[in-house]
Amino acid sequence: MKNYVDEISANVRLEEGSAVIEQLLLECYFSPGISTKELARKTLLPVPVAAAIKKELVKAGALTQENGTRCSRAGTAWIEQELGYGGINKSLYLKLTxxxxxxxxxxxxxxxELQEIFLLRPQVDVRIDQSKCTAETSLRRAVLCLKQQTLIGKRVLCIGDDDLVSVSLSFLLRKLFPEGHSKTRIDVVDIDERFLSYIGETAARERLPIHCRRWDLRQPLAEEWQGQYDCFFTDPPYTLQGMTLFLSRGISGLKKRKGAPIFLSFAHKSPEFMLAMQREFVRMGLMVSATFPRFNEYEGAEMIANRSQMIVLKTTEQTRSEYAGAFEDALYTGEVKRTLRTYRCQQCGEAVYVGFQGDVPTIEQLKNQGCPRCKNDTFQLIEKKSV
Structure with a gap:
């Protein structure tokens, strides 16, 4: 069966990436008879661009133009069989999206159902910055993934999953597909054996499409995971290094295409810290697609007032991992507070001490103010010691 997205992507070069072609097809599938103007509004495309894509899809045989735009039999079959939408509860899908x-x-x-499962999950380990999000929050993330059209028929990666997002994604799929669904795969990498075991046991008992593997994210992802995924979730340690490392590992797992979404949960921080975060996004070639304040709710977690934000990032042609090799810097909050680290400016070679009793208290502050000699904002860790 021909791949309409690849075929049209080859014929029409889109700055938005090929994902928008799939989105346009799905809009026609769920709203037969949709107008070109409404297609443009739904896909956030200029009307002429939406019309050009529609024209190519009609020419390819995926769409027909009669009383608006709708999928042909061939287009419908492709969406249901290849994209994995066959058997979906359309009414529920439209309500949720x-x-x-x-x-x-x-x-x-x-x-x-999820609340019962969340009630029995392992206790958090604060040494590695774990915290318990609520079952409702975990499912809210899954619904957001559905709205971004990166759940059904996709490969989803969870970079750490003490929030059981993999389970919530799977339960949402089961609700959407009463007769079953086999096109989606969800992989979890985490260092905590307790959560991996709990997720694995839950997946086996409930027959969920989840695969777990223990992995220390200080090391690069295994080669077989790289370039395999359509999106990823992460709720990393709330340090700049932790965020950048977890994003880097997730990026290495993504397929090489524009517009792949990244679901980043992170604490609300000071303007200075947020500026440092955005510098990291730019350095990694990521764009901020959406920000949802107070999106995540946690049990306990008084240090962040029980709430954190959801930042949806998207890949571009410039996207790359900041950390490609092994990571040796301080990672978790406790480590950062107890260490003195020496960084070397990558432009002029100036050494700067960061951390407890250092020249600068945090790496984000150093990156914001720049090297004291040349004002460059990229540094390499050369030494770390506990104090």
Missing amino acids: AGDADWKVELADVVS
Whole structure:
């Protein structure tokens, strides 16, 4: 069966990437008879661009133009068989993806099931910056993934999963596909054997499409995981190094295409820290697609007032991992507070001491103010010691 997205992508070079072609097809699938203007509005494309893509899809045989635009039989078959939408509860899908939908009403039974599972999960290990998000928050992340059209038929990676997002994604799929669904795969990498065992046992008992593997993210992802995924989730340690490392590992796992979403949960921080975060995003070639303040709710976690933000990032042609090799810097909050680290400016070679009793208290502050000699903002760790 021909791949309409690849075929049209080869014919129409889009700055937005090929994902928008799939999105346009899905809009026609779920809203047969949709107008070109509405297609443009739904896909955030200029009307002429939406019309050009539609024209190519009609020419390829995926769409037909009659009383608006709709999928042909061949297009419908491709979406259902190749993209994995066959058997979906269309009414529920449309309700969940509507902008003003109260998904908690539609998924009340799923929340209830998840709450029982979350109640028995392992205790958090604060030494590695774990915290317990609520079952509702975990499912909210899954619904966001659905709205971004990167769940059904996709490969999803969880970089750390003490929030059991993999389980929430799977339960959402089960709700959407009453007769079963086999196109989606969810992989979890985490250093904590307790959570991996719990997720694995839950997946086996509930027959969920989850695969777990223990991995220390200080090391690069295994080669077989690199370039395999359509999106990833992460709720990293709330340090600049932790965020950058977890994003780097996730980026290495993504397929090489523009517009792949990254779901980053992170504490609300000071303007200075947020500026340093955004410098890291730019350095890694990532764009901020959306920010949702107070999106995540946690049990306990008083240090962050029980809330954190969700930042949706998207890849570009310039996207690359900041850390490609092994990571040797301080990672978790406790490590950062107890260490004195020496960084060398990558432009002029100036050495700067960062941390406890150092020249600068944090790496984010150093990057914001730049090298004291040349004002460059890229540094290499050359020494770390506990104090």
